[in-house]
Amino acid sequence: MAKKLKLKSKKNAPTHEFVKKDLEELSDDVEIIDLSDMTAEEAADELNHNEKEATEKKVATSDKEEEKEDAHEEDVDDTKKLDEETDQTKKMEKELAQIYENEDGSLPDMHTFEKQKGGHVMRALLTLVSVLAFLGGAGWYGYTYLYHPSGTFVENDVILSIGGEEHVGFGEEVTYRVRFKNAQEIPLDNAVLELRYPAGFVFESSSREPDVETNNIWTLGPLEKEDGEYIDIIGKLYGDIDERQSFRVFLNYTPSNFSSIFQKVATQETTISGAPVRLTMSGPKQISQGVATSFTMEVSPDLEAGGGTLPSHLALVFEPDVAFVTQKMVPKEGATLSERLWLIENVDEHVTSTSYTITGAFAGGEGSLMVNVRLVGWQDGQSRSDAYTLAIAEKELAIEDQQLSISLVANGSQQDITVQPGEHVNATIVVKNNTEESLKNVRVRLMFDAPSSKGRSIMDWPSLEDAADGSIVGEQLSDTVRRGQITWSSGQLRDLREIKAGDQVTIDVSIPIKSGDDIDLASYESYEIALAGDAQYTIASGEETAAAAVPLVLTLNSDTTFDVRDEIDESTHTITWLIGNTFHALKDIEAEVDLYGEIAFSQDAAVVPAGEIVYNKAEKKLTWKVDSMPLSVDVLALQFPITLNQANPSQTQLTSKVRVTAIDEVTGKQILLIGNEVGL
Structure with missing residues (x-):
């Protein structure tokens, strides 16, 4: 086989420089084939074979070059696309910077922004915001420049x-x-x-x-x-x-x-x-008229009520919506029977609760009635009439039907009243059969529990007027209270033998209260007269039963008197007012009168030993005011002249009746007196 030889330069080979240069450039790509020992056929085959290899190698080299060119073109395209994307990104960043940058050109912290899905929703939202901003701007423009032109007050x-x-x-x-x-x-x-x-x-x-x-x-x-x-x-x-x-x-x-x-x-x-206080009330669900009933109230601090403070003065007030006669209040400290209230010093937050119980009888109502109790308070410098309601408790009561109802009337009233020494008490007791059958052998009793001194009642029993002539019995209840009772039966009053269904029997009596002319009023310490009544009777079955009336309390005020005297000298009337008092000390005394006709009045001409007078010329009204009248003073006097300038044949009176009011310092009740008018 022919040998393949790489052409190399030798140091000792004599060559020209340009031949050497060309050979060195081709030495890596050209092969020299030795054909000296080959036949013609072998040399041809070898050449053909080498040509084929050269062709394949050339094709392979061409493919590689095309791949390189394609890759290069792809790189160029990628670079171009990258450049375009970079330009687009820079443009967007520039626009975003213009939107979000601060006034000083700095950008806010974007790390807290969150990327959310839903590009369509975001684009819609941005569109909506843009529209609203446009409308808002247009509205502001119209409001400012059309409706609020500069220099116009709005x-x-x-x-x-x-x-x-x-x-x-x-x-x-x-x-x-x-x-x-x-x-x-x-x-x-x-x-x-x-x-x-x-x-x-x-x-x-x-x-x-x-x-x-x-x-x-x-x-x-x-x-x-x-x-x-x-x-x-x-x-x-x-x-x-x-x-x-x-x-x-x-x-x-x-x-x-x-x-x-x-x-x-x-x-x-x-x-x-x-308010930081809690109030509750307990008592019966059903009551009977005239029957003693008790109610208990609990006052306790309410620590869950939060902020707030209670006023310095407190009172607990029992308020039924019908007549109620109070018999007992516990505790007695701070209690006022006539007003059904307790004055409370404070509500201690360390005390769980404080109980208050009131006992009495109802004197009216049908079917049902409401009872409520209020805790009220007022500040220093205020009076109880200015009190605020701090808490309320209510209770609804059913009224039971009675077989025999008994009612009391004193001086024309079914309520508590005030009386004075020397005054007559006209009392009436009424018994009525509420059943559908007759009530037999009825016995009625009327009792006066009155102030007593040395075993003698302030009531003038020998002067009692009783047409039915009932039996009278006396009983000493305490050192200061004596009871006198009158009892009637069929022996004194035939109508009591049998009271038919729906019928009633009325008994009237009258008894005077002793005056200062009869007794030493100062020796009587008590000042209340309790009037009570009850009855016993027999029903058809032979059973004997009883019923009671609602008691009444008659407060005995002082024996205050008022007298008007008139001395006439031609056309001048010298008028004298006299206030007498010996039983209880008085305060806030006021006497008021109207003057009539063409008169002349001078305050300087009046003699005023106590108090002061005020004359309203426009209204022709004269008022005399005295702060107090102690027991050491038994008479107050005022004298003033009035001159009638022109007589009027039709005028018969120089003054109106005199209205006199005062407060009894012992009972706390008001005294009302009416003085005579001065005639012409």
């Missing part, structure tokens, strides 16, 4: 508001914020802010000092464009629970292009939702 652009809690506890500290602003071009002159607090609000402080000697007025002065601020008002709110109280704020001002005063008003309503 009242709605004066902003005023007040905000605070809608529900607070009684006495809880509250804060209300008042905001005001001039949101327009026109300045506002002489701006003054005024708050009107509800009656139960106690002002404590404010973030801006109010005007001198006020706690609700702030003189703001001029308010320029966009001027405004807020003022915090701090205080405590008192009032009835569940009561809505209204805060009102007024902003008065004068626009600089007007001469008239304008006013803006804002309100805030707040409800007192509760």
Whole structure:
């Protein structure tokens, strides 16, 4: 086989330089074949074979070159695409930077942004925002330039508001914020802010000092464009629970292009939702008229009520919606029987609860009735008439039917009344059969439990008037109280032998109270007369039973008297008023009279040893006021002259009747007297 030889240069071979250079350039690609020892056929085969290999090699080389060219073209295309994407990215980044960059050219922190799916939704949202922004801009433009031209005052652009809690506890500290602003071009002159607090609000402080000697007025002065601020008002709110109280704020001002005063008003309503105290009541579900019934009230601190403080004065008041005669109240400390209330010093948060029990009888109502008890409170400087309701407890009672009903009337009243020494007590007891059968052998009893001194009652029993002539029995109940009772049966009153269905029997008596002319009133310590009645009877089955009336309490006030005297000297009347009193000390004494006709009256001519007189010339009304009358003073006097300037034939009276009122310091009750008029 022919040998394949690589052509190489030899050091000792003599060659020309250009031949050497060409051979070196071809040495790696050209093969030299030795055919010297081959036949012609072998040499031809060898050449053909080498030609074929050369062709295949050339084709392979060409394919590789095409692949390289394709790869190069792909690289060029990829590079071109990458450049285009880079340009697009840079353009987007530039646009985003223009959108999000801050005023100083810096970009906000984008790390907190989250990429979310839903490109279509985002594009729709962006479109909607763009539309709304366009509409808003158009609206603002129209509002500003069409309806609010520069230099025009717009009242709605004066902003005023007040905000605070809608529900607070009684006495809880509250804060209300008042905001005001001039949101327009026109300045506002002489701006003054005024708050009107509800009656139960106690002002404590404010973030801006109010005007001198006020706690609700702030003189703001001029308010320029966009001027405004807020003022915090701090205080405590008192009032009835569940009561809505209204805060009102007024902003008065004068626009600089007007001469008239304008006013803006804002309100805030707040409800007192509760107080830090709890009140409950227990008692029977059914009651009978005239039968003693007890109710127990529990007062306890309510630590869950949150903020708020109780007032310094508290009272627990029992309030039935029909007549109720109180017989006993426990505890006695702070209790007032006639008013059915306890005065409470405080509610100790460390005490679980405090019990109060009242016992008495109902004197009216049909079917059912409501009983409620209220805990009320008032602050120092206030009176009980100003008290707030802190808690309420209610109970509905069913009234049981009675076979025999008994009712009492004293001086025309079925309620408690006041009386005076020397006055007559006219008492009536009525018994009625409420069944459908006759009641037989009825016995009726009427009792007077009255003040007593040394075993003698203040009631004048020898002067008793009783047409039925009942039996009288006396009983000493205590050192200060003596009972006198009258009993009637069929022996004294035939109608009591049998009371038919639906019929009734009425018994009347009259008994005077002794006066200071008969006894030493100062020796009687008690001042209440209890009037009670009951009855026993037999029903058809032969069973004997009983029923009772609702007792009445007659409070014995002082023996105050009032006398009018008149001395006439031609056309001048010298009038004297005399107030007498010996039983109880008096306070807040007031006598009032109207004067008639063409008269002359001079306060300087009046003789006023005690108190003071006030004359209203326009109304022709004269009033005499005396603060107190102790027992050491038994007579008060006032004298004044009245001159009749012109006689009127049709005028018969110079004065009206005199109305005299006073408060008995022992009983706490009002005394009312009527003095005679002065005639002509």
